[in-house]
Amino acid sequence: MRTDVLIVGAGFAGSVCARVLAEAGRQVLIIDKRDHIGGNAYDKVDEHGVLIHPYGPHIFHTNAKRIIEWLSRFTDWRFYEHRVLASVDGQLLPIPINRTTINRLYGLDLDEEGVAAWLERVREPRDPIRTSEDVVLNSVGRDLCDKFFRGYTRKQWGLDLAELSASVAARIPTRTNDDDRYFTDTYQFMPADGYTAMFRRMLDHPNITVQLNIDYFAIRDSVQANHTVFTGPIDAFFDYCYGKLPYRSLRFEHQHLPDTEQYQAVGTVNYPNDHDYTRITEFKHLTGQQHSGTSIVREYPQAEGEPYYPVPRPENEALFKRYEALAEQRRDVTFVGRLAQYRYYNMDQVVGATLKASITTQENIRKK
Numbered sequence: 001m002r003t004d005v006l007i008v009g010a011g012f013a014g015s016v017c018a019r020v021l022a023e024a025g026r027q028v029l030i031i032d033k034r035d036h037i038g039g040n041a042y043d044k045v046d047e048h049g050v051l052i053h054p055y056g057p058h059i060f061h062t063n064a065k066r067i068i069e070w071l072s073r074f075t076d077w078r079f080y081e082h083r084v085l086a087s088v089d090g091q092l093l094p095i096p097i098n099r100t101t102i103n104r105l106y107g108l109d110l111d112e113e114g115v116a117a118w119l120e121r122v123r124e125p126r127d128p129i130r131t132s133e134d135v136v137l138n139s140v141g142r143d144l145c146d147k148f149f150r151g152y153t154r155k156q157w158g159l160d161l162a163e164l165s166a167s168v169a170a171r172i173p174t175r176t177n178d179d180d181r182y183f184t185d186t187y188q189f190m191p192a193d194g195y196t197a198m199f200r201r202m203l204d205h206p207n208i209t210v211q212l213n214i215d216y217f218a219i220r221d222s223v224q225a226n227h228t229v230f231t232g233p234i235d236a237f238f239d240y241c242y243g244k245l246p247y248r249s250l251r252f253e254h255q256h257l258p259d260t261e262q263y264q265a266v267g268t269v270n271y272p273n274d275h276d277y278t279r280i281t282e283f284k285h286l287t288g289q290q291h292s293g294t295s296i297v298r299e300y301p302q303a304e305g306e307p308y309y310p311v312p313r314p315e316n317e318a319l320f321k322r323y324e325a326l327a328e329q330r331r332d333v334t335f336v337g338r339l340a341q342y343r344y345y346n347m348d349q350v351v352g353a354t355l356k357a358s359i360t361t362q363e364n365i366r367k368k
């Protein structure tokens, strides 16, 4: 096998990079070990006719105009603002914690200023803020921490909040008003025809060849490329020479409910304290699809299996840095994406990182 550029992985990182390099005149071969494009953002119509996300709910949100504009070349959008309720003490309450959450949980009737003063009384100020426990205790105190965060985090990561970097819990803000949106980004949209359709258009270019069901490690020695873009787990690329980097996995349990217009009031319900799964998502909320039945997914976190999440904590970051040092010596390979950069990236951040990496990649190819 011979190609100008070989791209490993057809998710956001691989596909965005493929398009940029193809438009710059490079011949690109993009491979994926799975039987589809789109990586974890892949969506498909299930056997009952409902559009689902096989790898869990993917909601697009960004503050970066540049990124939404770049993707808009390949899709129209459907406006969608995600809302999440958490099942706590027998009630379904807004998460991120807001005024409604606090008033309902504690039987209060506080206004915004009242909530701010209440939080000031219950919070446990922490300085410095190093862990996710510090973040949560510092903003909402122990009772809300134990009810909304400790159990969910233990399930999701198999770790205590105190064992995770601050950046994990910092994804979830605290609000004193009634805003119950999960995200507050300027642009919150779903691709109008789904993610896979968007990826198909992105990869539809005369300079791009897509080959599926190919594991890079099975062909690594037989492929000749001037440059490689690797978007899989960085430790695998270097044959785990410094040991395995921890990635968290999930098992997805999909279910279709016939003759059920709606299963739950919002897109996602979180279960911090009950069940082995963390959350249930009902896809029709996200996609706006009309159907007499509905399809849902439960997420069961697990240690083994496909790598989905890097695990943000200092010792893992230190191990990643050792792999990153090896990566920096490889001018012939670009490492980009959630698994290769070992960052808890959202989709838009992967697009941003890839557009940036594509520029360096082109410079490195030219210097050869």
Ligand code: FAD
Residues within 6 Å of the ligand: 008, 009, 010, 011, 012, 013, 014, 031, 032, 033, 034, 038, 039, 040, 041, 055, 056, 057, 058, 059, 060, 061, 214, 215, 216, 217, 231, 232, 233, 250, 308, 309, 336, 337, 338, 339, 345, 346, 347, 348, 350
């Ligand atoms: P991936 O999508 O993982 O793509 C990597 C690809 O490389 C895969 O297709 C894999 O099969 C392939 N690959 C790996 N190794 C090899 C190999 N050896 N040979 C060939 N191919 C290989 N982000 C949001 O912005 N909003 C959300 O709501 C959201 N929800 C999420 C929910 C879940 C459950 C998960 C797990 C993630 C979520 N994300 C969300 C994050 C989002 O999935 C990622 O940011 C994005 O998809 C990462 O793109 P990527 O290309 O870096 O990696």
Ligand code: UDP
Residues within 6 Å of the ligand: 086, 095, 148, 149, 150, 152, 153, 156, 168, 169, 171, 172, 270, 272
């Ligand atoms: N989290 C929590 N309770 C919740 C929601 C989130 O404890 O109800 C914590 C948990 O540690 C989780 C992290 O915040 O892993 C980030 O949540 P997010 O919803 O951003 O996770 P993702 O959608 O990326 O899985």
